[in-house]
Amino acid sequence: MIFSNQEITEEAVASHYDELDRFYREIWGEHVHHGLWRNGVKTRAEAVREMARFVARRARIAPGNRVCDIGCGYGATARMLVEECGASVTAITISPAQHEQGRKQAPSGNPAHVLGDWLRNDFAGESFDAAIAIESSEHMPDLGAFFAQAFRVLRPGGRLAVNAWLACDAPTDFQHDWLLEPICREGRMPIMGTAGEYERIGQGAGFVLEDFEDVSSEVARTWREIGRAFAWKLFCHPDYLRFLFDEHARNRTFALTAFRLRFAYRFGAMRYGAFVFRKPEFS
Numbered sequence: 001m002i003f004s005n006q007e008i009t010e011e012a013v014a015s016h017y018d019e020l021d022r023f024y025r026e027i028w029g030e031h032v033h034h035g036l037w038r039n040g041v042k043t044r045a046e047a048v049r050e051m052a053r054f055v056a057r058r059a060r061i062a063p064g065n066r067v068c069d070i071g072c073g074y075g076a077t078a079r080m081l082v083e084e085c086g087a088s089v090t091a092i093t094i095s096p097a098q099h100e101q102g103r104k105q106a107p108s109g110n111p112a113h114v115l116g117d118w119l120r121n122d123f124a125g126e127s128f129d130a131a132i133a134i135e136s137s138e139h140m141p142d143l144g145a146f147f148a149q150a151f152r153v154l155r156p157g158g159r160l161a162v163n164a165w166l167a168c169d170a171p172t173d174f175q176h177d178w179l180l181e182p183i184c185r186e187g188r189m190p191i192m193g194t195a196g197e198y199e200r201i202g203q204g205a206g207f208v209l210e211d212f213e214d215v216s217s218e219v220a221r222t223w224r225e226i227g228r229a230f231a232w233k234l235f236c237h238p239d240y241l242r243f244l245f246d247e248h249a250r251n252r253t254f255a256l257t258a259f260r261l262r263f264a265y266r267f268g269a270m271r272y273g274a275f276v277f278r279k280p281e282f283s
Contacts, residue, residue, distance in 0.1 A: 002167045002176065002192040004184040010094060010117050013139045016188040017095035019250060023240075025101070027229045030076035032098075033134045033163070034219040034272060044225045051163070051219075052077040053084070055132050058211065058276050059161035061085045065129040068092065068153060069111070070118050071136020075102030078111035087130075090123070092116055094139075119145050126155045134163045141190040143198070147205035147277075154279045160207065166271040167192045175269035179260050183270070186257040195273050207277035216265060216272045223262035230258060 017024065024032055035047025036054050055077070061067055063086030069078040072091035075098075081087045089111035093099050099115040106113060114121075119140060131150050140146040150160045167180050184192050193201070199209050230240075264270035 001194070001197055002171070002180045002184055004190055005181060006185050008139075008141065008185075008188050008190040010119075010141075013188045014094045014096065015250060016254070017093075018097040020254060021095075021097040021101075025074070027226060030074050030105075032073040033077075034222045035225070036215060037218050037221050038215075044222070047222070048076075049080070051134070052080050054274070055134055055161050055163060056081055056085055058274065059130045059132055059159045061087050061130050064088070066090075066127065068123070068128045068131040070131055070133040070150070071139065072098070072102060072111075072113070074098050075105055075111055075113060077132070077134060078102070078113075079105065082110050090114060090128070092118055092121065094118075118149060121149060121153070123153045125152050128153050128158060129155055130159050130161070132161045132163075135165060137162055137198075138165050138184075138187075138189040138192060143191065143193060143201045144205065147202050147207065150277075151205045151207060151279055156279055156281045158279050159210070160202075160275075160277040160279075162198070162202075162275040162277065164198060164273050164275070165189070165192055166198070166273045167194050168269055168271060169194050169196070171269055175264070175267065179264040179267070179269045183257055183260050183264060186254055186260075192270075195271065198273065198275060202275070202277045206279065208280060209275065210278045211274075211276040213274045214271055215274055216270075219272045220262075220265040223258060223265065226258055227262060 031048035035044050036051040037047050041047045041050050065087045067087045067089045069091040072078050072093050075091050078089045078091035081089050091111045092114040094117055099113055103113045137146050
């Protein structure tokens with residue numbers, strides 16, 4: 001397990017996404033997660049949608065299912081689950097900026113947007129058929145509590161699909177000190193687990209690991225594309241540069257993190273895993 005050498009609070013995670021809201025929306029777009037270059041995908045816009053569909057298939061989301069999107073970002077994946085799967089979706093985020101943008105995009109109330117901390121949610125027990133967490137579990141200070149909450153709110157037989165940034169099993173000192181720990185600290189992630197740690201903690205919460213797929217090679221291109229988009233913005237928009245040199249900007253170092261992530265994949269320090277956990281039918 002890789003730990004940030006600075007305490008990462010829930011407020012710090014929310015501040016990260018709120019302060020960088022404009023940059024995320026202008027560079028990442030409405031899907032704030034990796035793309036999946038599979039099935040003939042050619043562009044990043046196609047790749048992020050492919051990732052969302054990949055998660056939906058793995059969680060076996062069907063018409064009428066009640067689904068929770070944990071750490072929903074701007075709600076783009078939640079909207080896809082409504083439009084393409086016919087699901088009833090509840091989308092939760094800790095970021096007020098993301099919550100406001102997502103709520104504006106869903107005037108019908110499906111998906112329903114909730115502003116709050118997943119680890120302190122008040123959803124009823126066994127109220128969802130499926131849950132997804134695309135690159136949000138890394139922001140949780142307690143992975144055990146993350147899984148425990150998912151186990152509590154899922155009905156028996158329900159599935160939890162988790163896509164996570166993962167550390168390699170045995171990082172070198174260089175990989176730890178110059179890539180993984182700074183990525184955690186600058187990206188406001190308290191921890192970065194390995195695939196084995198996710199499996200162990202998920203099973204400790206009561207889940208059965210139904211499937212795991214390492215798709216690192218199919219997502220790594222994301223950071224090359226993000227780097228290009230960011231460089232273009234720096235060239236065309238002086239205010240981007242002003243932000244980077246603003247000593248009062250608490251999250252300006254994330255620009256450096258984007259480049260660390262590209263090298264972390266290239267050097268094998270970081271992996272990208274897609275898990276499917278199932279809550280047993282009977283305890």
